[in-house]
């Protein structure tokens with residue numbers, strides 16, 4: 565018996581469209597991001613650094629913090645700077661409350677949509693192993709906040725171009741600057757609209773009126789939080805596009821237009 569026979573619903577609308585779109589979009593992102601992370605090349609172009617490779621702790625580009633590939637890297641493993649860091653933003657997104665709701669529906673039909681039955685009898689929820697591990701989200705949040713500041717710094721560095729003749733750095737803005745800056749801002753909004761962030765800045769308090777500054781921050785976080793799903797998708801597309809942009813410019817396929 566296939567899933568269709570096991571799923572029961574009185575819904576007459578196209579309830580399966582959204583989980584299907586989520587399935588396609590998330591699968592495409594994971595496939596692309598994995599491919600890009602393993603490339604280990606074409607991730608930097610002039611002052612631009614792909615967000616998949618930032619911070620570049622070790623690597624061959626001028627953006628590297630601690631020099632080239634470390635000696636301790638196991639020889640049989642292919643080296644790529646992205647593999648050292650991508651687990652942090654990846655873990656943050658994977659454990660995000662919004663994405664959990666979205667991929668539980670679209671990837672393992674748990675349930676496929678609201679008011680649609682699921683193709684299984686037991687329900688273990690997130691209170692038992694393995695899904696209880698999703699609680700690490702709040703710790704990934706701390707890392708994600710650090711990443712936001714690193715990417716904002718990258719956006720700042722993307723405004724300083726090295727003069728080919730003098731070797732001096734001069735201020736400028738290219739399309740790549742806009743791509744990286746937009747991406748850092750969108751990732752920042754996604755991060756600060758996080759449910760865990762909202763809890764951290766005020767949600768855990770019974771009375772916010774006694775702490776006016778906290779109350780203000782909490783209201784800002786709540787305001788962003790209302791559109792958390794939108795920020796999740798905008799930032800997902802922007803981070804993938806930023807990598808594609810830097811990659812194609814670095815390969816010489818796209819030319820980065822200078823605006824200033």
Ligand code: FES
Pocket residue numbers: 656660661662663701754755757758759760761792
């Ligand atoms: Fe989505 Fe925290 S809930 S990032």
